[in-house]
Amino acid sequence: MLTLGNRHKPLPLTTLIVAVSLGMGIAPSAQPLQGGGRPEEGIKVHGHWAIDVRNPDGTLVSHTEFNNKLNANGPSSGADFLAKVLLQQVLFGNWAIRLTGTTAPPCPGGTAGGFATTDCWILQATAPPAQTGTAVFRNLTSVLGTTGEIVLSGNATVGGQAPAVINQVATHVSACASGIMGNSCGSLGSLGGNDPTTGRTAWLFTEHDLGGADPTVTVQPGQIVQVTVRIKFQ
Secondary structure, eight states: OOOOOOTTSOOSOOOOOOOOOOSSOOOOOOOOOTTSOOOOOOOOEEEEEEEEEEOTTOOEEEEEEEEEEEOOSSTTBHHHHHHHHHTTSSEEEEEEEEEEOSSSOSSTTEEETTEEESSEEEEETTSOTTOOSTTEEEEEEEEEOSTTEEEEEEEEEOOSSSOEEEOEEEEEEEEEOTTOOGGGSOOSTTSSTTOGGGSOEEEEEEEEEOBTTBOOEEEOTTOEEEEEEEEEEO
């Protein structure tokens, strides 16, 4: 709760600091309000991924967990999307999960929504019917988890003829113009540019580079990559 200070002495200036962080990061240190008010607590967004790799017979090959962050890199970012949704400047469309291998891609020679791609795209069934292709898997579900938590789940099958390495992951969300909803709104990253007035724009919501502290995920052709992403607002 924001406290405005002593009721008998109005504040000349009140600064509201909203801290948004993703992953296991800690919100910036509390900043005192001018006039002796109580410090701000901040708003945090936690993101957590779990990736299971399974053979076609269902046997578990590997399990990987890591945290990720909100994309806040200017227009068409996750932070920009949240702000504009709250202001009702854009409407929510569909979620998408993208799996990338920069050197050994998981969906080589694939297609998605009419363009070539080496990434695997996991889309909601409500995404536009045109968003199909050999690199598209329309099985993504989105449900409410615990209070204030979104849970995204889906899977993709590794393509190609050679081993692949997943070293980048991302979630995308389509931002729709007013009056354009659901399966009329875009889902893939290169669809429609950065203008939500077209109703066909997908924005980069969260992203994470694997490697180092978070190891990359090695996969073989035909294996199934099961992904669960938990995004919690707190």
